[in-house]
Amino acid sequence: MQNQLNERFKQSLNHLKTNGYFPSVRQFSKTIEVHPQCISDITTGKREVNLDILNKAIQAYDLNPEYIFFGEGPILKSEINQVEENIDSPILAVVTEQSGRELIVHVPYAAQAGYIDQMHDQEYLGELPSFSLPDARFQYGTHRCFDVAGDSMEPVLFNGEQVICEFVEPDAWQNIKSNYVYVVATTSGLVVKRIENRIKSDGSIILRSDNSFYEGVSLDIAQVKEIWRVTYKLSPFLGSPSNLRNGLNQEMDSLRNTIAGQGEMIQSLNSTIEKLLRQSRKEVYSAR
Numbered sequence: 001m002q003n004q005l006n007e008r009f010k011q012s013l014n015h016l017k018t019n020g021y022f023p024s025v026r027q028f029s030k031t032i033e034v035h036p037q038c039i040s041d042i043t044t045g046k047r048e049v050n051l052d053i054l055n056k057a058i059q060a061y062d063l064n065p066e067y068i069f070f071g072e073g074p075i076l077k078s079e080i081n082q083v084e085e086n087i088d089s090p091i092l093a094v095v096t097e098q099s100g101r102e103l104i105v106h107v108p109y110a111a112q113a114g115y116i117d118q119m120h121d122q123e124y125l126g127e128l129p130s131f132s133l134p135d136a137r138f139q140y141g142t143h144r145c146f147d148v149a150g151d152s153m154e155p156v157l158f159n160g161e162q163v164i165c166e167f168v169e170p171d172a173w174q175n176i177k178s179n180y181v182y183v184v185a186t187t188s189g190l191v192v193k194r195i196e197n198r199i200k201s202d203g204s205i206i207l208r209s210d211n212s213f214y215e216g217v218s219l220d221i222a223q224v225k226e227i228w229r230v231t232y233k234l235s236p237f238l239g240s241p242s243n244l245r246n247g248l249n250q251e252m253d254s255l256r257n258t259i260a261g262q263g264e265m266i267q268s269l270n271s272t273i274e275k276l277l278r279q280s281r282k283e284v285y286s287a288r
Helices: 002-018 025-032 038-041 053-059 067-068 077-083 109-118 121-126 170-175 241-287
Strands: 104-107 145-146 164-166 182-187 189-198 204-208 216-221 224-234
Touching: 002 025, 002 053, 002 067, 025 038, 025 053, 038 053, 038 170, 053 067, 053 182, 109 121, 109 145, 109 189, 121 182, 145 224, 164 182, 164 189
Parallel strands: 104 145
Antiparallel strands: 145 164, 164 224, 182 189, 182 224, 189 204, 204 216
16 A cells, blocks of 8 residues: 555646646745655655655645545546546447558648547548558557648648647646647637647637747637547659759749840849940030
């Protein structure tokens, strides 16, 4: 029992620190008024956690006592309601091979409008293109492929590319890391953006573009239907580096020739102007 308490306490510390509740063990110790060395000894297994420390941590950081003492439920009490809200959420529809292995469903741009209303429809997903990839990471979990449209994520993602994404479970949305790129399915459509996570502070996420022309947009989490974390992108093949260099060299040579021709033209024009000026001066002197 004591070993389990120690382990769950350490897991709680890691969870709190990962989610920015405190920057260091020293700060945690200061908040619950316990010597930092005591907490350090607990995390390294030199000392066992006691009820006084547990009670102080529960009160100071909103830890879930059910998790601490019995290993039941989420680590934080604030996460309990979200877990309960997602119990009745629709089951994620997937497409599989006969062997049961999940395939990666491709949602082309033309199908994205219909995807919002039919994302949980097994028959609809089965009609979309699907494929598999050999990388080991695609053998587990649920992955989906989406077309990139527009220039809002340039220069990282370009119009016409595809992104392969990993499904983020709704009960993990609060722990989404800010500044990563996600595909977000909202009540009004699909977007590919960087996310600034403000779910814990005000129940929203900020959708940001890499193209500075576009401003960030605040979105209430209630408007979000699915979130997919971008892990890979598929880009058109543009030829070998040597061909690219040759093409660039040809363009540079053409530009040099153009500049040289313009330089000769300017020089000739200057000569003509000088001749006209000299002729004009002679005529002025002759008239005197």
